Amino acid sequence: MRHIAIIGSGPAGYYTAEAAQKRWGEAVRVDIFDRLPVPFGLIRTGVAPDHQSIKGVARRYEKTALTDHVRFVGNVTIGDQVGVGELQALYDAVILATGAPEDRTLGLEGQDLRNVFGSAGFVGWYNGHPQFAALDPDLSGKHAVVIGMGNVALDVARILAKTEREFSASDIVAHALDRLKTSGIETITILGRRGPHNILMTPKELGELAQLESASPRVDPADLPPIDEDAILEPGLRKSVTHLRSFAAIPQSEHAGKPVGIHFDFYASPQALLGDDGRVQAVRVERTAVMGGRPIGTGETYELPADLVVSCIGYRTTPIPDVPFDERGGHFANEHGRISPGLYCVGWAKRGPSGTIGTNRPDGYAVIDLVAEDIADGADKRGREGFDELAQARGLKVVTFSDWQKIEQAEIAAAREGAPREKFVDIASMIAARD
Ligand code: NAP
Numbered sequence: 001m002r003h004i005a006i007i008g009s010g011p012a013g014y015y016t017a018e019a020a021q022k023r024w025g026e027a028v029r030v031d032i033f034d035r036l037p038v039p040f041g042l043i044r045t046g047v048a049p050d051h052q053s054i055k056g057v058a059r060r061y062e063k064t065a066l067t068d069h070v071r072f073v074g075n076v077t078i079g080d081q082v083g084v085g086e087l088q089a090l091y092d093a094v095i096l097a098t099g100a101p102e103d104r105t106l107g108l109e110g111q112d113l114r115n116v117f118g119s120a121g122f123v124g125w126y127n128g129h130p131q132f133a134a135l136d137p138d139l140s141g142k143h144a145v146v147i148g149m150g151n152v153a154l155d156v157a158r159i160l161a162k163t164e165r166e167f168s169a170s171d172i173v174a175h176a177l178d179r180l181k182t183s184g185i186e187t188i189t190i191l192g193r194r195g196p197h198n199i200l201m202t203p204k205e206l207g208e209l210a211q212l213e214s215a216s217p218r219v220d221p222a223d224l225p226p227i228d229e230d231a232i233l234e235p236g237l238r239k240s241v242t243h244l245r246s247f248a249a250i251p252q253s254e255h256a257g258k259p260v261g262i263h264f265d266f267y268a269s270p271q272a273l274l275g276d277d278g279r280v281q282a283v284r285v286e287r288t289a290v291m292g293g294r295p296i297g298t299g300e301t302y303e304l305p306a307d308l309v310v311s312c313i314g315y316r317t318t319p320i321p322d323v324p325f326d327e328r329g330g331h332f333a334n335e336h337g338r339i340s341p342g343l344y345c346v347g348w349a350k351r352g353p354s355g356t357i358g359t360n361r362p363d364g365y366a367v368i369d370l371v372a373e374d375i376a377d378g379a380d381k382r383g384r385e386g387f388d389e390l391a392q393a394r395g396l397k398v399v400t401f402s403d404w405q406k407i408e409q410a411e412i413a414a415a416r417e418g419a420p421r422e423k424f425v426d427i428a429s430m431i432a433a434r435d
Helices: 011-027 058-065 084-090 119-126 151-161 174-181 203-211 227-232 235-248 252-256 357-375 383-394 401-413 427-434
Strands: 002-007 028-033 070-073 093-096 116-118 143-147 187-191 215-218 260-265 268-276 279-291 294-305 308-311 338-340 343-345
Touching: 002 011, 002 084, 002 357, 002 383, 011 028, 011 058, 011 070, 011 357, 028 383, 058 070, 070 401, 084 093, 084 383, 093 357, 116 119, 119 151, 119 174, 119 308, 143 151, 143 294, 151 187, 151 203, 151 260, 187 268, 203 215, 203 235, 215 235, 215 252, 227 235, 268 294, 279 308, 343 357, 401 427
Parallel strands: 002 028, 002 093, 028 070, 093 343, 116 308, 143 187, 143 308, 187 260, 215 260
Antiparallel strands: 268 279, 279 294, 338 343
């Protein structure tokens, strides 16, 4: 018998469990740990609430979760309540699938001013992550600045721009919907330190900006490179740039009917966040020129008014005591997923925050190939039986998958009309719903 512990119940965790199940069937026991009492990680608290079709992949993870020998062990923080070394003594392989839940920081003067947020916090707030439910962003000002030109920046800009009606079929949490309903935001500026050919926004998601009820995307035609230069781009990026070109061609008369402007500000590198009374009021920006793919400051600066700033510049994995960490990469130090004998990592915890949800599938299968090479038939470890004793001795309040199903039923029952669920946003309410 092989005993495998997976830490983290997001896409990387569940694809890894699926791979272990497919490979060994009856001859493996998999425990998937999560610090939250609810599973699915980024699917629940990262994917935008108005992207329900993407969230549908959770049904596939549910299939894995409901197979006989895969368990969800929620509400347990590994590295705090239970050490990684303790798990290694019980399981043949411990696989860290903890994602990258922390923001990369801007490192700029003024980054700690009020109403400046990183995307982990801001996205967590509108998605009901218990850690960020109390974030309390002030959306009463007119000007929002979103830093970065990746898909997270796009999510944040779109959520800020949508009307109440556009959220009707989403699972945005009530505290965020209430705040967004009364938002005073009129301009959302997306700052990119490089040009249109360097965006990391994917075409489907970028195209959504042209479909919004009361907001429209605005691109200065002068920022676009000559059209024949698009030919060298890879097809996905070329499609995204084609969207930018169509945004630049929207006539003024069409913008007039849309009170909220989503402005793309290219060649614009943030230099400092400025404020009075401890609260952000503006972003000082330096114009750049792109040389050899890198943004080079031109010395020309300007100030953009900003009542709210959300920095969407990427994420880092949270280090775990005694696990080697690659500071530059912001993930666990590893060789193709191996950290040390018996300890592995997968997904964003292995390679950093890139790719789509589906990228985690081959990652999960690849790490199970490594585990199979290393552990053969297993070393007669105690696995879940040993963990259950430890959990009892420590008084841990473990949440199981069937507990989660009760929590989910309560969330579905509490949904606004037309919405799939109303999430619990604090751990105590989640636990109360299963009791
Ligand atoms: P990302 O794709 O890496 O984009 C980060 C952006 O921040 C880039 O435009 C980058 O510009 C910019 N940036 C980095 N450091 C900066 C700095 N110091 N100052 C100014 N700008 C800076 O990261 P992400 O948007 O967080 O997305 C993470 C992953 O999740 C990606 O793989 C993304 O596709 C995925 N995701 C997918 C979806 C979806 O498919 N619907 C939704 C959300 C996220 P440079 O390029 O110049 O470095």
